[in-house]
Amino acid sequence: MESLKIALVSDWFFPSVGGIEYHIHDLATQLTHLGHDVHVITRFGDYPDEKLPYEVHRFKGRITMDGSYVSIGAGVLKKVNELYKREHFDITHSHSIYSPMAVGVTNLSGGIRGVPSVITDHSLLGDSILNPMYIMLLRFSLRKVDSFIAVSNAVEKDIRSILGKSLRNREIYLIPNGIDTEFWRPSEDREKRKEALGLRGVVVTTTSRLTKRKRTHVIPKIARGIKKEYGKDVTFLIIGDGPERNNIERLIRKYDVGDVVKLLGRQPRVNVREYLQASDVYFSPTVYEAFGIAALEALACGVPVVANNHGGISEIVEHGKTGLVSNNDDELMQNLMSLIADEERRQEMGKNARKSVENHFSWEAVVSQVFNAYKETMDQANEEPFVLYKLHQTLKRGIANAGVFNL
Incomplete structure (x- = not known):
């Protein structure tokens, strides 16, 4: 495999944590192990970048929105x-069409x-009265992208x-x-894992950022x-x-389920794995999920x-x-109860x-698809610069040739 110098770009990277952040890290790590020279370009942040197996470049702008x-x-x-x-990068691979730095x-x-x-x-636009404005802005700002990767059919x-x-004739790769x-693998003994974590009975786990869009607030009622x-x-x-944490805590009190619902907060990746290895069912109430990395982690843990x-x-x-997919919240509840009641199933x-993840979602399978997208994009890219930049370069060369400045 030909070695490439690759720039991976996004606002969302460590020390913030989430699906995109870990995806970029894992992709960068995999590409590095394959012999590519990988550089992550991201926002400023306090993180031990020197411990990562690839280069990280951080930049701070005048306008910062920490939230x-x-x-x-x-x-x-x-x-x-x-x-x-x-x-002198060979290709730029940005992440999220909603990341200002990526775009x-x-x-x-x-x-x-x-x-x-x-x-x-990595995301779905969703419903908003501002969508027409967002769409107009995205169409304008994405015009220099040579190709796209979609993480799901959705x-x-x-x-x-x-x-x-x-979109014109630009390619969309489904990867x-x-x-x-x-790392994400089943425990050899789920019951022992439960005992070590102080859990018993059937364990139903949800890992998610606590926002209205993720709908974790429905869990206390269920x-x-x-x-x-x-x-x-x-x-x-x-x-x-x-931001929904306080509301979820209120709903736990309202429905009197503090004895069966444990709000564990943000956890390190190793801890998340241990909880998944102790789980019997993974529960996802969201309706706007572009892919579902957290659900994939659960599937990988069996x-x-x-x-x-x-x-997605x-x-x-x-x-x-x-697993079981549901068309509404009533069906979601029925499907959850049916699995709780059926240990054999x-x-x-x-x-x-576990077999499905190994066959379709392992990095070995995915990274080769990403590399093929790189090569095809490089072969078909339109290298025409912005008109204003061409004018700037023309004027710059003219001034230099005239001997006015030494540029």
């Missing part, structure tokens, strides 16, 4: 431009530096809807997120119905943090998933084989889940 982990400003692109002139650097890459670019869309459909005719199947049926023999674990039949998560969960689905 959104975004830092923007013209000064950032000026500094990134100097980095590109120094490093800005992609435009710099193709419009000024002549470096081919691909951007992975995301590909979203990209086509957003870009419309402005799922990868997962480290050596837990109340389960508690009426099974008492304290079922425990709900909610792993994660976010845990069947109960989820809504919306977005329903593409990784095979209904009746690796849970175990069979768990085995199927």
Whole structure:
């Protein structure tokens, strides 16, 4: 495999944690192990970058939104431009069409530096009265992207809807997120894992950022119905943090389920794995999920998933084989109860889940698809710079030739 110098770009990277952050880290690590020279370009942040197996370049803009982990400003692109002139990247791979740094650097890459670019869309646009404005902005700002990667069919459909005719003949590669199947693996003894964590009975786990969009706030009400049926023999674990935490705590008190719902907050990756290895069912109530990395981690740990039949998560969960997908909240509740009641079915689905991840979502399978997207993008890229940049370069050469300045 030919060695490439690759720039991975996004606002969302360590020390913030989430699906995109870990995806970039894992992809960078895999590409580095294959002999590529990988550089992550991201916002400022306090993190021991020197311990990572690849280069990290951090930039701070004039405008910083800590809550959104975004830092923007013209000064950032000026500094990134100097980095590109120094490093001579072969390709730019940005992450999230909603990341200002990803979109800005992609435009710099193709419009000024002549470096081919691909951007992975990890999210769905969702519903908002501001969507017409967002779509207009995205169509304008993504015009220099050479190709796209969609992590699911739902995301590909979203990209086509957003870009419309402005997509032109640019390629959209359908490549799922990868997962480290050596790290995310089943426990040899689930009951011992439960005992070590102080858990008992059937364990139902959700790992998520606590936002309205993720709908983790429905869990306390569902837990109340389960508690009426099974008492304290079922425990709900909610792993994660976010703006909905106070509301979820209030709902736990309202529905009197503090004895069966444990709000564990943000946990290190190793702890998340241990909780998943102790889990009998993974529960995902969201309806806007572009892919579902958290659900994929559960499947890799041999845990069947109960989820809504919306977005990308329903593409990784095979209904009746690796989990159950639902069309509404009533069905979601019924599917959850059916798995809680059937240990044999849970175990069979768990085995199927692990095999499915190994066959379709291992990094070995995914990274080769990403590399092929790089090569095809590089072969077909339009290296035409921005018109204003061409004018700037023309004027610059003219002035230099006239001997006015030594540029």
